[in-house]
Amino acid sequence: MTFQRARSKEQREIRRQTILDTAAAMLDEMPVADLSLNELSRRVGLAKSNVLRYFESREAVLFELLVRAMERWLAQVPDELAKGVDPHLSARERGDQVAAILGASLARQRVLLDLVNAQANVLEHNVSVDVVLRHKRSAIAGITTTADLIRQYVPEVGDGAWTVALMTVILAGTLSPYCRPSASVLAAYEADPTVTELRLDLRATLENTVATLIAGTVARA
Numbered sequence: 001m002t003f004q005r006a007r008s009k010e011q012r013e014i015r016r017q018t019i020l021d022t023a024a025a026m027l028d029e030m031p032v033a034d035l036s037l038n039e040l041s042r043r044v045g046l047a048k049s050n051v052l053r054y055f056e057s058r059e060a061v062l063f064e065l066l067v068r069a070m071e072r073w074l075a076q077v078p079d080e081l082a083k084g085v086d087p088h089l090s091a092r093e094r095g096d097q098v099a100a101i102l103g104a105s106l107a108r109q110r111v112l113l114d115l116v117n118a119q120a121n122v123l124e125h126n127v128s129v130d131v132v133l134r135h136k137r138s139a140i141a142g143i144t145t146t147a148d149l150i151r152q153y154v155p156e157v158g159d160g161a162w163t164v165a166l167m168t169v170i171l172a173g174t175l176s177p178y179c180r181p182s183a184s185v186l187a188a189y190e191a192d193p194t195v196t197e198l199r200l201d202l203r204a205t206l207e208n209t210v211a212t213l214i215a216g217t218v219a220r221a
């Protein structure tokens with residue numbers, strides 16, 4: 001793919017979205033750490049200096065992808081909760097249902113979780129204050145939406161819903177790499193089954209932990 005010089009606002013936006021779409025496709029085939037600005041530029045068909053006219057750094061691109069991934073997830077969750085939570089059950093049972101749905105839903109969001117996991121150590125470096133502020137504001141909006149959904153089905157959590165939502169997303173991102181063991185670790189599990197106690201299933205671990213968070217928050221409230 002090659003581009004002529006973008007002259008209009010519309011052309012610049014098309015080029016910006018093309019860069020993001022290309023980067024998103026790359027994350028479908030490689031981890032965050034392997035996405036380089038040089039390879040992104042090559043695939044887009046622009047010089048690296050031209051890519052930097054649209055995004056100040058590789059990390060700025062990744063921040064935008066994190067926002068997009070979070071928005072996609074939040075577009076799916078309301079319907080999943082509406083179908084999966086019985087409003088006639090007890091607070092404990094509804095909390096367990098919400099936890100099961102959030103755990104299953106987040107476990108399917110590999111790119112989102114990879115980006116959340118890389119946020120503090122990768123994405124928040126080599127970016128300007130303006131980029132960080134835009135992301136932080138977007139993150140607050142996303143967590144607030146998640147908290148509102150939790151509170152909708154388990155109103156007993158009260159104001160603690162925000163902390164439950166925040167910790168659910170952070171926990172999902174942190175757990176994600178632990179639940180995708182390397183070939184060496186898989187071989188170790190096979191060689192000595194006694195150590196498989198440390199092998200975690202992402203969906204099940206998220207469900208159990210988020211259920212505990214919700215139940216504990218309800219009890220404290």
